[in-house]
Amino acid sequence: MIDGLSKDFDFYQKALALRQQRQDVLASNIANADTPNYKARDVDFSAALRTAVGQTGGLPRLPDTSLTLTSARHIPAQAHSVGATQELYRTPLQPSLDGNTVDMDVERVQFADNTMRYQTDLQVLNQRIKTMLAALQQ
Template identity: 45%
Template structure:
């Protein structure tokens, strides 16, 4: 029974988790807008979500390891998120003398867009839970 509930909520839970990680990357870009040599980072959300859903679909393709550190490239690597999503670097839109690639207009737009989509995800999960509660209570 719990497995079916997990399956029912998995998509939105995975999407919210990725949105949260993306928000951290975007906030880091904004915080480092004046750091010389800083390269703006982001993820391909669609590819990351597809990859995360494929991994959560089942244990098929999972390799057996004898140590927790085997084949774990995500540990301590700033170019890979904890869930294995590769972090990409944005190209330089406008030349900067210090080598910084953060464009504040782009970052603010991406930050606001991601925040709105995160809120929409929360709303969808709340709706799913309300629907489950109505089914459990018999629609009273």
């Protein structure tokens, strides 16, 4: 039972962490709206969440690997699988002369949408916790 609860809360923890990371990227775009040659970035939330929970096209995410050293002179090496998020560059609808690709209208809408979804995820998680507490009290 505890394992099931852990998996359920783990999903919400990953989703909220990804929403927070996307919020940081969008805030960075807004903050750099006047910076010459700044390229607006974003995170594909759906793909990042699938990767975070291990559903990458039906294939499970491989664990990180490190090599065993048999000599002190060997070079230590580690192989890391692709991280949960990959920041993508946004294609500008109307490029500016200074090379900046931030469109404030798009960024504000994306920022507000991500904030709303973050709050919704928190409310859903809060309701699940309240439901579990009510079940435990009965």
